[in-house]
Amino acid sequence: MSDHHLIHNLNLIMVSHTASGGMPRPLQESDLIFAPAASSLKTALGELKRSHLSITNRLQSIKQDADFVLGVSRAYDLPLVANERCGSWYIPPERKAGSAYFKSTDGHFGEWAFSLRRLNLQVLDVLGQCGGYVAEPEYHRLLTPPDVVSLSEHAQIEARIPEFVRSLRDLDLDVGKLRSTMVRPMLPVWITPGRALNNSSITGTLEHSLVVLATASNCMSGGSHSGSNYVQGAADDSESWALGLGPALFWANSALLMTAPESELPALIEGIVGESAKVTSMRLPTQVKPATSLWIANSAMAEKVYADFDIVICCGVTVNTMLMTALQSSYVHLACSNGKNGSRQLRAELPKLRILASKISQSSRILVACETGKDLAVGVALAILCSLYGSDGRLRLESTGEVSDYVSKTLIKHRLSWIMVCMPDAAPSRATLQSVNAYLMG
Structure with missing residues (x-):
């Protein structure tokens, strides 16, 4: 359908009338006539949009954006870290040095909260490997790019830093170890498509490590280049296309x-x-330190390594008959489907964990698994850490008269930080964490 035809149909949607006697009267709501052309127009526009957002256009746009990202990496001689969930689409796997997890609104004006759920400490490892280490002072001043962050916004962010520091210290992390990983203070700069790529105007210094925050997609009006098939943010919502x-x-x-x-x-x-x-992908068991006896894996791996553990807890729709036969009472099945429904079902299944207190000892090895090893298993492990482990990482068992730490929101955040430090790609959903909170504090 041509643009002329579209405009012609648009002109047919609303028709004005005249009152009796030929005198014009104001247009009334009842005068709006939704002619068949309106439906035709809507259909045509929908077809045009679907055509523009075709899989071909999306994949070609992703490849175009990836070429820009690789150009940034070459220009500044820096490794690439993907901000998930979409970042990995724009980086060839062999060029990917790591992942980070920031919400799309993080850093927007007024959105400066320090996330205890996503610490992203793994980014420090990449910086340490690529930037070298120098002795640091106890703290350094906040650095923000003046062409992006105004003086007023800078001051408001800086005023919140003491609160962020207290929140981090409340997690009781090994700050000394983090400091040994940390490199020079980070100097952030923003790079977007269309900006000249060279390392002469923006460079790190002996005092700072350059962190280039690259926006992969070209920001164009309407989400596309005029007259082209480019799709801005082509990898967004990949589940739908x-x-x-x-x-x-x-x-x-x-x-x-x-x-x-x-x-x-x-x-x-x-x-x-x-x-x-x-x-079938395998996720090697990850020990949740400083806990001495708790590991997380995915279900496929649990079937391979179950003999190395005394207790195996699996989240899944059905009972794993192989594990149940092999482990008998040492196998615990939590009936949960995938996705949000499974996260909600977890709330009713977590009370089954109470049986653990009578089955484990200080020498027990516990494995928790779900299909991905990143969501439900993380929630189960968190519930176990909060209810059975002390702040030193040792089991607290009723048989020895030891009492677990009092469960509070602070304790839950603290134990979750153990998992996130050991498993940076752990991704417990909000619904999963809500189920854990309800079990522990309900």
């Missing part, structure tokens, strides 16, 4: 995907995703 394709599969098959006709892409992606599903 990617047909199960993820960043790793995209990059592994990019040459094939980028050359396939749009009409063939759904079937092609279905085949790629289907073949990938046959290869």
Whole structure:
């Protein structure tokens, strides 16, 4: 449908009338006539939008944005850290040095809260590996780019730093270890598409480590380049358009995907995703330190390593008959589906953990697993840490007369920080954490 046809139909949607006697009268609500052309226009606009947001356009836009990101990395000779959930789409896996997890609103004016749920301490490891270490003072002044952050905003952020420091200290983390990892004070700069890439105007110094915050997508009016098929933020909401394709599969098959006709892409992606599903991913057990006897893994790995543990707790829709047969009473099944429903179901299943107190000793090894090893298993591990472990990481058992620490919101945050430090990619949903809070404090 041509643009002229669209405009012509638009002119037919609303028609004015005249009153009896030929005198014009004001247009009334009842005079609005939604002609068949209106439906035709809506359909046409919807088709145009869907055409623009096609899988082909999205993948080509992602590749274009990824080329810009790689250009930034080369220009400043810096490693690439993806801000998830979308960041990994823009970085070839072999070039990815790590991941961070910030909300899209973090750093917006007034959104300066210090997240205790996402500490992102793993970013310090990347800085330490690439920036070298120098002795630091106890603290240093806040650095913000003056072309992005005004003096007023800078002052408001700086005024909140003492509160952030108290919140961090309340977690009782090993600050000495963090300080040994930390490098020079970070000097943040923002880079967006269209800005000249060179390391002459923006460089680090002997006193600072340069942290380039790169915006992958080109910010254009309407979300696209005028007259082109570019899609701004093409990787956003991939669940709604990617047909199960993820960043790793995209990059592994990019040459094939980028050359396939749009009409063939759904079937092609279905085949790629289907073949990938046959290869079960394994997540090695991660010990939650300083706890001496608690590990987290995914369900597939639990089936491989269960013999190394005294207790195995699995979240899943159905009972794992192999584990139940092998472990008998040492296998605990928490009936939870995936997603938000599973997080809500967890609330009713967590009381089953109370049986652990009579089954474990100081030498027991406990493994907690769910399908991904990142959500429900993290919630279960958090509930165990809060109810059975002391602040020193040792089990508190009723049989020995030892009493667990009083459960409070502060304690829950403290124990969650143990997990997040050991598992930076842990991703307990808000619903999962709410279920844990209800179990512990309800």
